[in-house]
Amino acid sequence: AQSVTQLGSHVSVSEGALVLLRCNYSSSVPPYLFWYVQYPNQGLQLLLKYTSAATLVKGINGFEAEFKKSETSFHLTKPSAHMSDAAEYFCAVSFISGNTPLVFGKGTRLSVIA
Amino acid sequence: KAGVTQTPRYLIKTRGQQVTLSCSPISGHRSVSWYQQTPGQGLQFLFEYFSETQRNKGNFPGRFSGRQFSNSRSEMNVSTLELGDSALYLCASSRDSKTEAFFGQGTRLTVV
Numbered sequence: 046a047q048s049v050t051q052l053g054s055h056v057s058v059s060e061g062a063l064v065l066l067r068c069n070y071s072s073s074v075p076p077y078l079f080w081y082v083q084y085p086n087q088g089l090q091l092l093l094k095y096t097s098a099a100t101l102v103k104g105i106n107g108f109e110a111e112f113k114k115s116e117t118s119f120h121l122t123k124p125s126a127h128m129s130d131a132a133e134y135f136c137a138v139s140f141i142s143g144n145t146p147l148v149f150g151k152g153t154r155l156s157v158i159a
Numbered sequence: 160k161a162g163v164t165q166t167p168r169y170l171i172k173t174r175g176q177q178v179t180l181s182c183s184p185i186s187g188h189r190s191v192s193w194y195q196q197t198p199g200q201g202l203q204f205l206f207e208y209f210s211e212t213q214r215n216k217g218n219f220p221g222r223f224s225g226r227q228f229s230n231s232r233s234e235m236n237v238s239t240l241e242l243g244d245s246a247l248y249l250c251a252s253s254r255d256s257k258t259e260a261f262f263g264q265g266t267r268l269t270v271v
Contacts, residue, residue, distance in 0.1 A: 079259055088163070088249055088262035135202065139257050146192050146207045146215050147251075147260055 047072050049138045051150035059158050064108075064123040066153050068136030071117065077139040078119040079147070080110055082132050089135060095119060106130070131157045161185065163252050165263035172270050177238040180266045184231050184252030190214075191233040192260060193225060196247040205248075208233055209255070237268075245270045 052067040070076060077096045081089040093104025100112040110121045119136060136150040164183040172178050184191050192215075193205040204217040208227035225235040231252070237244055247267050251260035 077257060081262075086247070086265070086267065088165075088264045089251075091259050091261065094259050137260075146190075146204060149194075149202045149204075151201045 047076075047138070047140045047145075047148065049136055049148050049150045051134075051136050051153050053153050054151065055154045055156065057156040057158060058126045060128055061125050064121070064126045064130065064155065066121040066134050066136075066155065068110075068119045068121065068150060069117055070119065070136075070138045072138070072140055074140070075112075075114055078110075078112060079137040079139070080104065080108070080119075080121050081135045081137060081149075082106075083135065083152075084132050092121070092134075126155075126157045128157050128159065131155055163250060163261050163263035165248075165250050165266050167266060168264060169267045170269070172240050172268065174240055174242060174270055176240050177236060178240060178268060179234055179236045180248055180250075180268075182233045182235075182250030182252075182263060184233070184250075185261055188252035188254055188261075189231055190253045190255055190260075191227055191231065192251045192253075193233070193235050194249040194251065195219075196249055196265070197245075202249075205235065240270045242270050244268065 049070045079094045080092040083089045093102045095112045103109045135152045137147045166181045190209045192207040195203045207215040211227045222238045227233045247265045249265045250263045253260040
């Protein structure tokens with residue numbers, strides 16, 4: 046079955062430290078991939094997307110993600126965490142076959158410690 | 160370019176009542192999806208409408224329904240509200256199901 050998994054429901058980092066949020070998908074055909082961020086009581090905001098062009102994708106707020114087909118992964122990184130990065134992050138997948146809507150992971154809550 | 164607009168932002172209803180939530184998508188977007196978000200269950204897909212037709216449906220009871228109008232605006236309705244329906248309801252629009260979705264701010268529904 047096609048699915049997306051985010052490892053770690055909660056990640057805590059120190060301000061200035063590397064942020065790494067993990068996302069793996071299961072599909073025989075590389076899908077389109079997205080990362081979204083959600084601040085409390087807000088909707089989801091698109092951070093970045095992969096649509097089969099460059100495998101290293103740069104997004105807003107200094108985030109980037111690398112698509113690795115061999116590992117079926119699309120991990121989100123940021124070199125230096127800022128307090129304002131504290132939020133919930135969702136990985137989403139659009140599978141190529143059919144007209145199924147985006148499939149979202151369960152989310153990872155990022156805490157940034159001063 | 161205006162974003163996705165959801166109204167109202169906050170709503171308090173009593174058990175047994177019904178509620179209608181509204182979503183205006185980005186101009187030119189024909190796909191509108193609805194999601195329910197709760198602390199326990201996370202983000203759950205309700206249904207998707209494309210050109211006035213329901214194209215996909217999540218695993219929710221028949222009390223949850225929706226529709227899409229010719230201008231792509233969408234409404235979702237929940238009848239016979241239960242306490243467990245308290246959630247943030249999110250609407251997302253996209254050109255089609257293969258492209259990125261843009262979300263509204265959500266409607267916070269509280270059932271008392």
